[in-house]
Amino acid sequence: MREARGSRSRRDVRHPVWTWVSTWVPTLLVLALLVAAVGAYRFEWGQRYLPGLAADPATEPEQVLPPAGLELPDWTPASADADPVDTLAAIDPEAVAAALAPDLADPDLGRHVVAAVTSLTPGPAGWSTEEQRYLPASTTKLLTVGAALAVIGADHRFTTRVVRGDRPRDVVLVGGGDPLLASQPLSLTEAATTYPARADVTTLALEAAEALGGKAPVRVRFDDSLFTGPTDNPAWRRDYVPDDIVSPITALMVDSGVEPDGQSRSDDPSLAAARAFAEGLRAAGLQVTGQPRRVVIPPGAEELAAVESAPLSQIGERIIDVSDNEGAEVVAHHVGIAMLETGSFEAGATGVLEALAWRGIESRGDEVYDGSGLSRRNRVSTATVLQLLQHAASPEGEDLRSLVTGLPVAGFTGSLTYRFAEGPAVARGLVRAKTGTLTGVNALAGIAVGRDGTPMAFVLAADRTRPENRYDAQEALDRAAAALAACRCGA
Template identity: 70%
Template sequence: MRTGLPVVLVVALLAAGVGAYRFEWGPRYLPGLVADPATEPEAVLPPAGLELPAWAEPAPVAQPLASAGTLDPDRVARALRRPLADPDLGPHVVGAVSTLDPASPTWSTADDTYVPASTTKLLTMGAALATLGPDHRFTTRVVRGDRPRDVVLVGGGDPLLASQPLTVEERAATYPERADVATLALATAEALGGSGRVRVRYDDGLFTGPTDNPAWRRDYVPDDVVSPITALMVDGGLEPDGDSRSDDPSLAAARAFADALRAAGMTVAGEPRPATAPDGADQLASVEGAPLGEVVERILDVSDNEGAEVVGHQVGLAVSGEGSFAAGASAVLSTLAGLGVDTSGDQVLDGSGLSRRNRVTTATMLGLLRLAAGPGHDDLRSLVTGVPVAGWTGSLTYRFSDGPPVALGLVRAKTGTLTGVHALAGLAVGRDGVPLVFVLGADRVAAEDGLAAQDALDRAAGALAACRCAAASG
């Protein structure tokens, strides 16, 4: 019976120290997570003249564990009783656990609806992969304007578009690749002959509606918690200082493009101004971003709010022709429903999970995770490969330090964190070798108990990794 487990079993190999793997987001983007060269093994080339034997498939040393199973809800209840009863989790705690087998029983709490926080990103990314496909790339273009010396920078909604190209050192340590407006400017200057006078215009009309989600707290954008969302953003809306966010990301992107044109030898007149690219305009240059599957991995691993919102708008465009918060959220739910995921009890108002008005059932999360990790949906696999690994990558790099050691490397989960809200949704490989899909959440946590609540959820996920919670079947 094919179960789609090769991706999940990679996690078990990680725990055993086989094939060490870590996303390298690069020193420019996440300097705090870049390995310290002083503590990393030195890269040593093999001696000259050394001849290594050809690779041969080794004989198995043991029979593989059964990879499919039927959940025993009583075992799950016993495993989770103590960690989910932790008073630091507050008065509203939800949980649900099942296996990859759609016919398996599910253990769940009586109330299964919760504020999903950033676990919402799983829904957004799943819908994007299903709608656009993991190989889809977003394109940023430059076309001729209505007036002879006008060039129009046209935003294509690339969530990872950068202002500057990577250095050689950064390129070797950055995943995924980034398109950038400086490279686009060089290509544009070349198309224009390398010199001359131009005016820069910019078109971010691919997305419509407000740039600040009405369902967010009013202070999120003004206080630089999240950038305004447009179809033309560089560096996720961050200013060059890396701390503050631009009030007008589209204008900031156009300014970066204009500066790069000047550096390429062009004379740029005045400030960039908004405009609409003429229909059928001649294209001067373009750059393509990374494949969507890789973008999804990055967004999930580091919980990129701006990236998730841009991708959510893209889902809206693909489904209804409208790239907005409302259209994106609606399209995400309709797309998941089309995959057979039960979304009947859900209310989703954004793509990132920043809205406290979002409500999602644990059945929705379990259904999507089961599809992504099981057979028949390779297009969704980036949901599994992208979520953080306990004690290893992304937003779980420094968590699970106090939980069961068995959880390290064997729990993959998307985190969800707002003040008073904490959640985990992902997969754990149990002691019997059977993968479990799970959702855990607490959305009425006292502010002062936040870290303790996270630890309690980590212990609960670790308890699943330590549990023989399924009766293995053929």
């Protein structure tokens, strides 16, 4: 042992620099690469794999500092004779084509690039590529939220109830399909910065315990029968639910089906919600026996307590802002109930297209299989999306307005917070768009305001990109949208 230590000591003395280099440089390089990777893809990885580094979705939109070097003028009150933005302004198709051409020709976008731009109001001619159908990915959420606002109503709230069961000691948690139902109440600090507000089953348990009174043991049952059919969409990839890409969809979910560890997703979100409710009853001083069980409660059961969600208009804003897959699917199920009296994936997808047609938005030839855009079978025309954006921005579409106000702002909020690092800096704040991303698919759909003040609705998509070019394709579309903001495209 002494000789071995002595030999090692002599090697250290003879090669101190080489030892330091061989030991620490690889480690430092790995750390540097990790830091670079986290910085580059913070939003994409954060919510799923690195939640500590992600922008907190509960507090979006978050404050983002202005870009380096940007000097803002002193604030002055608006003059009484200021000209409003001309929402009726037509666009110059040739100017649009010239602005978009360089970035749409980027080879990283692959073999199928689709683009369309028009004025913010119907009527004036626009510009588009010859091919207009595309795989929409998460831009599908625009259709889902628009349809829900049209047929359910912007002011509608979803109610989660507690009723008496068939047996004297049974209390039943009844799911009302609240997309943002939480397991725990927010702290005062969280509540002050969270939008929209959340209902939660712990507060519901406290109210139910007060209504029950006494200390008699109770048994928890739960009813999630508002939704029917499979909880895993047959039109999704088979690994999405098993690999925790998305939760099973039920009418009784807390925390979007995410387990308390923040990493995995529950195999049975309704059961997980009932367990959280049971813990709330225990915290309120009631004795809870046994395990929660699924039941179906007949109409007319005595209500003990209830909590309501935020209005659908606010829920829709959040779904669009942070691209909430579970929220979009729950809302689509409600569209199915409103249109076809069935809360399922199939009814929701059919109901969305029927609701848009009922509102005068032409969707003939479109194929939609889900509410979130996770399905690779979806095919949508750019004309459908542009009509919906135009309608939501028009005086007649006031009840759909949150479709526009929920759009992420380039470089500042939601799924665009960490994007638009390239291209004209003027795009930051002047492009609002819903993102769409699947393997081989990148899309943007929203509104841009040109350098001359011309507002434009646009759709930009590439749905046959190489996986290794994913982020280069994304940046190419960002540059194209930024080119619209830098363009004097008014007619």
